[in-house]
Amino acid sequence: MSFQESQLEVSEPIDPKITPTGLIAGQSPTQLALGRFRRDRLSMISFWIVVFYFLAGIVSPILVKVGVSKPLANDQKLLNIDLGGVPNGAWGGTSWHHLLGVEPRTGTDFLSRLSYGITFSLTIAISATIVAVVIGVVLGIISGFSGGWVDAIIGRFIDMTLSFPQTLMLLALSATGVALFAKILPGDTSDAIPNGVYEVLVLGLFGWPSIARLIRGQVLSIREREFIDAARLSGASRRRIYFKEILPNLWAPVLVQFTLIMPAYVSAEAALSFLGVGIPVPTPTLGNILGDSVNFSGSDFSYFFYPALLLAIIVVSFNLLGDGLRDALDPKGDR
Amino acid sequence: MSELAHAATQLDVTAPPILTVQDLQMYFPVKYHGIFQRTIGHVQAVDGVSFEVPKGGSLGLVGESGCGKSTTGRLITRLYEPTDGEINFDGRNIAHLSQRELLPLRREIQMIFQDPATSLNPRHTVGAIVAAPLLIHKVVPKNKVLPRVQELLEVVGLNPEHYNRYPHEFSGGQRQRIGIARSLTLQPKLLVADEPVSALDVSIQAQVINLLQDVQREFGIGFLFIAHDLAIVRHFCPEIAVMYLGKIVEIADRETLYNHPHHPYTQALLSAVPDVKQAAIGGRRERIRLEGDVPSPINPPSGCRFRTRCSMAQEICSKVEPPLLQVGSRHKVACHFPGELGQAPQRPVTTAICGVDDQGNAVSGATADIQLNAPGYDTTWLDLKTGQRTGA
Ligand SMILES: Nc1ncnc2c1ncn2[C@@H]1O[C@H](COP(=O)(O)OP(=O)(O)OP(=O)(O)O)[C@@H](O)[C@H]1O
Ligand code: SF4
Ligand SMILES: [Mg+2]
Numbered sequence: 001m002s003f004q005e006s007q008l009e010v011s012e013p014i015d016p017k018i019t020p021t022g023l024i025a026g027q028s029p030t031q032l033a034l035g036r037f038r039r040d041r042l043s044m045i046s047f048w049i050v051v052f053y054f055l056a057g058i059v060s061p062i063l064v065k066v067g068v069s070k071p072l073a074n075d076q077k078l079l080n081i082d083l084g085g086v087p088n089g090a091w092g093g094t095s096w097h098h099l100l101g102v103e104p105r106t107g108t109d110f111l112s113r114l115s116y117g118i119t120f121s122l123t124i125a126i127s128a129t130i131v132a133v134v135i136g137v138v139l140g141i142i143s144g145f146s147g148g149w150v151d152a153i154i155g156r157f158i159d160m161t162l163s164f165p166q167t168l169m170l171l172a173l174s175a176t177g178v179a180l181f182a183k184i185l186p187g188d189t190s191d192a193i194p195n196g197v198y199e200v201l202v203l204g205l206f207g208w209p210s211i212a213r214l215i216r217g218q219v220l221s222i223r224e225r226e227f228i229d230a231a232r233l234s235g236a237s238r239r240r241i242y243f244k245e246i247l248p249n250l251w252a253p254v255l256v257q258f259t260l261i262m263p264a265y266v267s268a269e270a271a272l273s274f275l276g277v278g279i280p281v282p283t284p285t286l287g288n289i290l291g292d293s294v295n296f297s298g299s300d301f302s303y304f305f306y307p308a309l310l311l312a313i314i315v316v317s318f319n320l321l322g323d324g325l326r327d328a329l330d331p332k333g334d335r
Numbered sequence: 336m337s338e339l340a341h342a343a344t345q346l347d348v349t350a351p352p353i354l355t356v357q358d359l360q361m362y363f364p365v366k367y368h369g370i371f372q373r374t375i376g377h378v379q380a381v382d383g384v385s386f387e388v389p390k391g392g393s394l395g396l397v398g399e400s401g402c403g404k405s406t407t408g409r410l411i412t413r414l415y416e417p418t419d420g421e422i423n424f425d426g427r428n429i430a431h432l433s434q435r436e437l438l439p440l441r442r443e444i445q446m447i448f449q450d451p452a453t454s455l456n457p458r459h460t461v462g463a464i465v466a467a468p469l470l471i472h473k474v475v476p477k478n479k480v481l482p483r484v485q486e487l488l489e490v491v492g493l494n495p496e497h498y499n500r501y502p503h504e505f506s507g508g509q510r511q512r513i514g515i516a517r518s519l520t521l522q523p524k525l526l527v528a529d530e531p532v533s534a535l536d537v538s539i540q541a542q543v544i545n546l547l548q549d550v551q552r553e554f555g556i557g558f559l560f561i562a563h564d565l566a567i568v569r570h571f572c573p574e575i576a577v578m579y580l581g582k583i584v585e586i587a588d589r590e591t592l593y594n595h596p597h598h599p600y601t602q603a604l605l606s607a608v609p610d611v612k613q614a615a616i617g618g619r620r621e622r623i624r625l626e627g628d629v630p631s632p633i634n635p636p637s638g639c640r641f642r643t644r645c646s647m648a649q650e651i652c653s654k655v656e657p658p659l660l661q662v663g664s665r666h667k668v669a670c671h672f673p674g675e676l677g678q679a680p681q682r683p684v685t686t687a688i689c690g691v692d693d694q695g696n697a698v699s700g701a702t703a704d705i706q707l708n709a710p711g712y713d714t715t716w717l718d719l720k721t722g723q724r725t726g727a
Contacts, residue, residue: 229414230514235438245456
């Protein structure tokens with residue numbers, strides 16, 4: 001590029017109020033991504049389904065509090081004791097009072113139990129996701145930014161965690177872990193809180209490595225950018241660089257990871273319920289309802305059908321949402 | 336701002352140095368990544384560089400891509416720690432200070448980056464970007480931060496009301512102004528400008544250079560102005576150093592360097608610059624083509640590093656490294672055959688100093704007789720016409 005000396009001689013007046021070139025710069029990357037996301041039908045549908053689940057999860061405990069929904073009430077009159085507690089009537093005893101029928105053995109309104117179950121299932125999944133994402137993001141940033149031996153140690157740690165037989169450990173340590181939490185938290189070993197906390201922690205502690213790896217890769221490219229040098233030159237501490245300079249540039253992959261890991265944890269909760277780990281009855285979760293329905297597989301199909309359907313819908317919607325977000329945020333698809 | 340404000344910056348020979356760099360060296364290890372990591376070589380990015388930047392003055396640092404200009408700048412701002420050498424800032428060697436010790440110095444030495452697209456955090460507002468140094472160093476009370484930010488935006492010619500916008504809402508030239516505002520926030524004494532305009536449109540380059548000149552005059556900041564092209568620094572820097580493959584090959588005041596360059600590399604660089612004045616008087620500068628590629632800094636040529644591309648290279652050039660020899664009151668050149676284009680001496684002028692014969696073979700008993708590679712200038716120098724040492 002040749003540079004015209006004469007241009008230097010002329011002092012071009014600088015307009016002190018130069019306005020940002022809104023027209024040229026146009027929309028920000030975020031706005032563009034949102035636009036792409038909105039144009040995708042499937043993503044939008046799954047987004048609204050997910051919103052609906054979240055609303056259900058939030059509203060159910062309120063309904064329980066005010067007494068509209070009674071997920072723990074017993075009503076033996078609705079059951080056929082001779083058949084082992086199967087509800088009277090077709091489709092699990094569906095009636096105007098009990099739109100989805102009642103639960104076998106207890107006669108509790110099934111809609112109440114299912115909606116309350118969504119609350120607990122989502123709480124478990126979200127909490128475990130938060131644990132995994134927080135650990136993964138923090139270690140990923142440190143690993144990618146520091147490099148050297150810190151990176152090597154975290155890398156080995158990731159390999160170790162990934163090669164660990166986690167389901168086995170989850171089962172093996174279950175009794176000890178729950179007992180421990182029962183000591184420091186309210187409730188005893190058969191209550192929701194100690195069991196839930198144990199499940200959340202163990203799921204989360206095994207979920208972070210993939211996130212850490214992904215974040216590390218992103219940080220490797222971010223740290224080469226000059227604004228990181230500028231931050232160093234202004235005297236920014238490491239912590240400030242991690243969380244004020246780098247982290248805000250990571251929200252897109254973090255969001256995508258969040259939506260992709262959550263459905264995995266929803267299914268994991270269900271699978272673990274079969275194995276007897278997690279929140280036990282009478283507190284409902286989609287997982288423990290489904291687990292119990294196996295006992296009535298021959299006699300009460302709707303007892304199995306509704307929770308399975310709810311579970312399938314949320315897992316699929318969340319996955320579609322995550323895929324849609326990823327495509328919208330990263331149109332080049334460089335993964 | 337009047338026209339006069341942007342006349343070429345003049346040299347003030349009495350100004351004391353704010354920065355003195357001596358024998359600065361940066362070797363990046365080249366690692367072999369196998370089962371066991373080991374170092375298999377070094378990128379000699381900067382190898383024994385010495386110069387001075389006067390208080391409130393500016394030194395230009397020019398050279399082709401990969402010659403070590405940015406590395407030099409990053410050493411001075413202490414983004415890197417040098418392998419060897421001294422960086423004396425305001426009389427204190429900062430070459431090996433720890434990050435903690437550097438913290439107070441960060442206020443005094445700042446940098447303007449080459450690429451305004453990556454030097455601003457896309458997730459921060461302009462206000463946050465300019466305010467960050469203020470907040471980190473707690474130089475003003477919290478409620479004074481915004482007024483100060485707006486003042487700085489005004490200084491660099493941006494609308495102070497736009498502090499709430501994000502970098503992507505600005506054009507390239509405006510973003511570079513934001514970067515300049517950030518570098519001025521802490522009122523530094525020294526600014527390293529690493530090719531501050533080479534990412535900008537030609538029409539905008541002049542505006543930004545004028546702005547830099549304004550802030551230099553207003554705040555008395557010393558500048559190390561890095562460029563890959565001699566035309567850009569000409570206006571801004573009364574003194575210019577030319578780098579090649581990690582070494583300074585010629586350093587001189589503007590008039591000498593542009594009108595009487597003595598190093599073949601400087602001559603080649605200059606022949607690529609369109610010269611308005613010469614064109615006006617009808618003279619044409621002969622165009623010298625630089626042949627071949629820049630050799631690898633991992634394994635640079637022996638002797639003179641420029642010899643693989645120099646049309647005048649002789650035997651001595653491959654054997655003996657030419658010292659940076661002072662040949663005028665403010666003129667040093669590192670070449671065995673220094674001279675203006677077409678007037679190079681037949682015999683190497685450096686034999687006595689290096690203690691070798693014309694072919695570059697060592698002469699027993701001879702030693703180098705002057706201190707070489709010191710920053711700044713001596714009061715006496717080698718007069719190439721007479722071959723004697725003279726003084727002012
Ligand atoms: N961090 C690093 N690790 C290894 N080698 C490096 C590093 N930084 C720079 N180098 C090498 O050092 C040499 C000098 O690089 P430097 O960036 O200083 O050149 P430059 O003169 O600024 O070039 P440009 O005009 O392209 O910016 C190059 O060969 C480069 O590959
Ligand atoms: S020392 Fe020799 S090779 Fe180097 S620039 Fe001078 S003449 Fe050319
Ligand atoms: Mg550079």
